[in-house]
Amino acid sequence: MLFDARHLRWVDPNGMVALLLAGSIAGEASGTFPHIELPDNQDVLGYLSRMGFHDQAHRVFEFDALPRRGASRPSDVLLEITAIDTNHDVHEIVDRVQARAGAILTSKLGYPAASVIPFSVMLSEVCQNIIEHAEGQGWVAAQAYNWAKRLGRFVIVISVMDRGRGFKGSLGGEHSARYGDRWSDSTALEAAFLHGLTRFTDPGRGQGLQQIRKQVRKWSGLISVRSGTARISQVPEWDDSPPMVDGMAQLPGAQIGIILPALVQL
Amino acid sequence: MRQGPDPIAIDVGEVLQRSVTSLYSSLVTRPTGRAVRMAIETQLQGAGTLSISLIDFSEVGIIDFSCADEVVAKLLQQYLADDARDAFFVFRGVREPHQPQVEGVLRRQELAAVVEVEPERFTLVGSFSEDEQRVWDHLETEGSLDTDAIERIAVQVQDARALESLLARGLAFRSPQSGRIHALSRLVAHLM
Numbered sequence: 001m002l003f004d005a006r007h008l009r010w011v012d013p014n015g016m017v018a019l020l021l022a023g024s025i026a027g028e029a030s031g032t033f034p035h036i037e038l039p040d041n042q043d044v045l046g047y048l049s050r051m052g053f054h055d056q057a058h059r060v061f062e063f064d065a066l067p068r069r070g071a072s073r074p075s076d077v078l079l080e081i082t083a084i085d086t087n088h089d090v091h092e093i094v095d096r097v098q099a100r101a102g103a104i105l106t107s108k109l110g111y112p113a114a115s116v117i118p119f120s121v122m123l124s125e126v127c128q129n130i131i132e133h134a135e136g137q138g139w140v141a142a143q144a145y146n147w148a149k150r151l152g153r154f155v156i157v158i159s160v161m162d163r164g165r166g167f168k169g170s171l172g173g174e175h176s177a178r179y180g181d182r183w184s185d186s187t188a189l190e191a192a193f194l195h196g197l198t199r200f201t202d203p204g205r206g207q208g209l210q211q212i213r214k215q216v217r218k219w220s221g222l223i224s225v226r227s228g229t230a231r232i233s234q235v236p237e238w239d240d241s242p243p244m245v246d247g248m249a250q251l252p253g254a255q256i257g258i259i260l261p262a263l264v265q266l
Numbered sequence: 267m268r269q270g271p272d273p274i275a276i277d278v279g280e281v282l283q284r285s286v287t288s289l290y291s292s293l294v295t296r297p298t299g300r301a302v303r304m305a306i307e308t309q310l311q312g313a314g315t316l317s318i319s320l321i322d323f324s325e326v327g328i329i330d331f332s333c334a335d336e337v338v339a340k341l342l343q344q345y346l347a348d349d350a351r352d353a354f355f356v357f358r359g360v361r362e363p364h365q366p367q368v369e370g371v372l373r374r375q376e377l378a379a380v381v382e383v384e385p386e387r388f389t390l391v392g393s394f395s396e397d398e399q400r401v402w403d404h405l406e407t408e409g410s411l412d413t414d415a416i417e418r419i420a421v422q423v424q425d426a427r428a429l430e431s432l433l434a435r436g437l438a439f440r441s442p443q444s445g446r447i448h449a450l451s452r453l454v455a456h457l458m
Contacts, residue, residue, distance in 0.1 A: 087295040094292050094328060117328055117363035124294040124330040132296065203375055204335040211331050211370055 001026050001034035003061065008039040013141035013159035014257055016053050016081055020139055021161045023060040025252060036061040051141060052080030059083070078104055078156065079123075079142040090127045093140065094120050104144050108154040110263040111219070122215050125208035126160050126256055132208075133198065134164025134253055151238060153262040163253040166227040167192050174199045185228030186246045193225055193232045212258075219260050227254040236261075270448075271354060271439065272313040275457040278337065279325025281305045292328040299336025306341060316352045318439065320454040324359030334367040339375050346377075346436055354436050356454045357391075358382045365391070378437055380450045386458075388451040390437065397428035398437075405429075405438055410448045 003023060011019075019036075026034045036057065039045050048054065057063065079097055082089065098120050105111040105119060123140070130138035142158040164170070168188040175197055176183040191197040193213070198206040209225075213234055216223045224233035224241065231245045238261065282293055285305035293299065310317060321337075323329065329337075338357065345353040360368050360381045372379055372392030381391040390402050401419065405411060411419070420426040429447070432438040439448045 087297050090295050091290050091292065091298070094294050094330075098292075098328070114363055118366070120292070120328050121294075121330045121367065124292075124328075125332065128295055128330075128332060204339055204371065207331045207335065207370060207374060211366075 001030055003034055003036040006037045006040045008044050009041060011044065011048065012145065013051070013081070013143055013157050014255075016048065016051055017139045017141055017159045017161045018255070019053075020056055020060050020081070021163055021253070021255075023057070024137065024163055027060060033060065033062040036063045038063055050077050050080075051143065052077075052082070056081045056083060056139060078144055079140065079158075081139055081141040084127050084130045084138045084140055084160075084162075087128070087131060090124055090131070093127055094124050097123055097142070104156065108144050108262060109156065109260065110265070115219075118215050122212050122258070123158070125212055126158070126258070129208055129254075129256065130160065130162040130164065133170045134162040134166075135170075136162050136164025136253055138162030138164070138253070147261075151261060153264070155262065156258075156260040158256075158258040158260075160256040161253065166251075166253055167225070168228050170199055171197060174201075184230070184246075186230035186232070186244060189225055189227060189230050189232040190244075193234075216258055216260070220263075221258060221260040223259075224257045225254060226251055226257075270441065270453060271316040271318040271352070273454065273457055274310065274313055274317055274319040275322065275454075276306055276309055276319055277322045277325060278302060278306075279323075281309075282326065292330075293323075293326045293333040293337065294328060294330040296332040296336060299333035302333070303336045303341055306337070307344075310353060313353075315350065318354040318356070318450065318453045320356050320358055320457045322358040323361075323364060326359070326364070329364050329367050331367050331370055334364075335371040335374075338368055338379065339371040339377055342372075342377050342379060342436070343375065352436075354439055354450055354453070356380045356382065356388070356450050358454075358458065360391070368392075378435060380437060382451070388449075394435075394437075395428065395431075397424045398431055401425050401428040402432055402437060405432070405447065406449045406451060408449070409452045410446050412444075412446050416445075416447060 023034055078100055082093055101119050102116045105115050106113055127140050140160045144154055144156050147155050168185045171188050171191055175191055179187050196206040196210045220236045222236055222239050224231055229248050229250055233241050233243055235241050235243055281302050285301050357379055360383055369391050376393040378390055378392035378394045380388055382388050419429055433440055
């Protein structure tokens with residue numbers, strides 16, 4: 001199988017992480033690593049390299065050896081693509097992000113200096129979602145962009161994807177009977193996203209997504225969760241995405257996307 | 267002979283490094299929180315059946331909701347449900363960035379805790395009624411209430427109920443010997 005990325009002109013964390021997910025699913029189905037043709041565009045290739053795509057792609061794809069590059073410049077990346085397999089990975093992500101996020105959150109987004117802590121907490125919770133609920137391989141990446149045309153300000157884009165059992169699969173055993181025929185990807189997403197249900201009976205569980213939503217709302221951000229054939233979103237005033245979309249192409253596992261915009265100076 | 271609860275000081279930052287790994291500086295992930303809680307419980311087992319612990323978060327950089335649930339909410343729940351032991355807790359060093367996590371997990375389970383939010387400034391955090399807040403504020407200002415003061419409070423039925431509720435929820439301590447009711451902050455003052 002071939003993944004042809006030669007003509008790729010632009011890619012963000014969602015695209016990179018989705019490529020890895022697609023490659024890992026294709027590889028598992030065929031029993032061999034799929035081949036990926038990397039972008040011809042040197043800027044895109046360099047950006048993928050800075051985002052750590054090649055390091056992770058070795059676990060998923062086979063591809064031709066990359067030409068040696070000169071001394072690398074200091075990284076401008078908020079969080080390189082990072083595999084999440086264990087809780088140790090979450091600790092490393094939180095430590096790494098704390099060291100980098102402060103400057104980006106304050107200078108590009110205009111958030112207060114202390115916002116690095118809720119930002120790190122949010123990342124911790126969103127990554128733990130993979131380990132605790134998906135029980136499958138996952139990746140996270142984050143980067144800041146200037147959305148000059150779309151929004152007229154900087155944003156931080158966070159993407160988390162896993163190839164676990166998805167929200168419907170995770171919650172099914174505990175909650176599907178109550179929903180009867182209505183049990184689906186969309187009702188499972190509503191149950192987790194809006195009502196904080198989890199497969200655990202422990203009332204302390206299920207806070208992660210709720211608290212992430214609360215923090216994203218506080219920063220006027222967008223959060224969406226896609227799983228199976230549905231996607232649910234908490235939509236800020238600057239976006240016009242529908243809060244629920246059903247009948248999408250099947251996505252094994254889950255994708256959580258967060259966009260945090262710069263504060264608007266009044 | 268000891269009249270009050272056994273005092274215990276627990277530095278969560280130190281427990282984190284000792285019980286999980288010295289590489290971790292943040293209190294994140296549920297297994298980490300669970301390991302820290304179990305280490306705290308081991309320390310508490312060395313105390314008598316009546317104890318008051320100062321749980322100090324001053325050296326913790328980040329605490330997430332999963333860890334706050336394990337280290338704060340589950341710890342409180344466990345000892346509130348334990349008939350054999352009376353354990354009281356005061357949480358120290360819960361700086362502003364930690365407060366949403368601690369408050370969030372307490373409210374979710376309708377718990378409350380005495381928390382030092384700034385040096386020597388204590389407050390109730392979590393889920394509590396206005397009556398409980400008012401009576402707790404009075405107790406915190408006074409430091410302790412003798413039987414005469416308690417009787418004066420008892421004139422107002424809702425205040426009497428609130429005081430009993432604070433005692434039942436582990437937010438105030440009544441000496442079994444004197445009947446005097448103490449603010450928890452005063453019982454841990456010598457540990458700070």
